[in-house]
């Protein structure tokens with residue numbers, strides 16, 4: 001069972017929920033927590049396991065071979081991402097815009113754009129009891145989150161297909177990266193907060209899930225701040241409310257210290273039980 005934890009915006013408690021849910025499930029079941037928030041993975045703040053392996057992820061980009069090129073000018077028009085331009089008798093490739101589609105390399109008539117592997121990021125696999133934790137981290141300065149997310153999902157397919165649960169901590173927002181992270185999930189949990197900003201961003205995430213045809217439910221975090229507009233919206237849209245996690249200063253303090261919340265706060269533990277019950281019933 002692959003469950004994606006997502007949110008329309010950052011700072012709603014997505015990683016907190018992913019980490020606590022994964023650790024609770026791992027008390028009795030083989031569970032993978034896959035941190036796909038590759039630009040800012042922070043599940044590792046809460047989980048310290050035994051390091052199994054660290055893998056350097058790479059991406060393929062074309063490298064112009066000046067001696068072979070006949071300057072036919074095809075490659076700039078072949079690239080949908082504007083990653084190649086022709087400047088006089090010079091072909092310039094911009095690796096930061098390249099999506100590694102191989103089109104220019106394969107269609108260059110004289111093989112003057114061979115693909116070369118460049119560093120993309122790292123995958124770090126740790127183990128802690130029944131929990132496997134894989135953190136994927138994009139190298140600083142790079143923007144290609146989706147290829148790294150795909151590589152992390154392939155790693156999960158290869159090594160953890162037999163696990164009872166795979167919990168995916170998705171990137172925030174509704175970008176390509178979020179879609180890459182959630183599209184293979186069996187179920188998505190959207191987490192929000194009961195504020196106008198939370199409601200607006202939740203509605204975008206809901207649209208995305210509906211577009212993907214994904215079953216999903218919503219967790220309202222920091223219940224007690226803001227207003228009840230989020231609950232009215234869920235009722236109106238016939239969206240399952242999985243649980244409400246109360247707002248409390250003590251919870252915020254424990255979070256800031258890197259504590260595992262469900263072990264110290266019965267209200268969080270109870271919310272996790274409700275979430276597990278809902279998601280198992282939905283599948």
Ligand code: SF4
Pocket residue numbers: 064068069070071072073074075076091107108109110111112113
């Ligand atoms: S398609 Fe190949 S031969 Fe033509 S300009 Fe580009 S690199 Fe040169």
Ligand code: SF4
Pocket residue numbers: 061062078079080081082083084093097098099100101102103104105
């Ligand atoms: S591999 Fe694809 S995206 Fe990259 S430069 Fe070539 S055509 Fe553009």
